[in-house]
Amino acid sequence: MGFAVRAAIAVATMGISSILTVPVASARPAALPPDPSHAKPAATITIPPSALAQRMQAAVQAVAARAETGIEVVDTETGALLAGVNDDKQFYTASVVKLLIALDALGDGAGQQDSASVQRMLSASDDAIASRLWGAGGGAEIITRMSERIGLTATAAASDTGQWGETRTTARDVMAIYRYLVNEAPAPARSVILDAMGQAAEIAADGVDQYFGIPDAMRGCDWAVKQGWMWYGSSLVLNTTGLVGRDLRYAVVLLSSQPAVSISAGGAALTAGIGVLRDAMGI
Secondary structure (H helix, E strand, C coil), rough: CCCCCEEEEEECCEEEEEEEEEECCCCCCCCCCCCCCCCCCCCCCCCCCCHHHHHHHHHHHCCCCCEHHHEEEEECCCCCCCEECCCCEEECHHHHHHHHHHHHHHHHCCCCCCHHHHHHHCCCHHHHHHHHHHCCCCHHHHHHHHHHCCCCCCCCCCCCCCHHHHHHEEEHHHHHHHHHHHCCCCCHHHHHHHHHCCCCCCCCCCCCCCCHHHHHHHCCCCEEEEEEEEEEEEEEEEEEEEECCHHHHHHEEEEEEEEECCHHHHHHHHHHHHHHHHHHCCC
């Protein structure tokens, strides 16, 4: 299994929430190596990581011309890098930063006083809760604390520290967040976060259909996701990230900045990119 967590994790299958039970274990799985590009390729994919990522990028751009993407995909069982392009390029996080807000709010999991709020913040991508927890945690201090804890090297809060969605990050740093969540986060916090990600609502708190990218392209598969979207100037920031496949084996990060398009059109572009990944995985 690719998880240390042994808890009931809700996963979405065919767009309907169901429960995947991950057996409890005292030992953690082998941590993903710091540089997964040096690991052996996974047996499930024969395409070189750069070639697969470029195919994913081309599929996105075929739907949304001039879209910029940052991609990283890792096999959590082997630590192998499966796809990677522009993974050191900074993008705005939009709501993906809620993963850091959640980890900071839950801390070591003692008491779990914020667990219900975190659950709602992640599953419905509730901005009001995110803003409250962001303020309670000291705003940009959350980014500083979590960057030091996880080892993020390219994640930075916005100059306007009240704008948590304008935090900048890279696909590589988001992958590091997933690595931390899977292997190092306190078990109670990990369970709350993964359960919420597995129960991501199709329609978010702000009315946006957040089933684009992973949850759309991976219908019929198990997944646990954190999506992100926002307008910044004339560009649409649209991100799909999460864990997918049997036992949620694969960690997937696709960040994008797209010229002025609708969220539905931009989402279709990310779905096309993740569809290429699914075909390569054979799942």
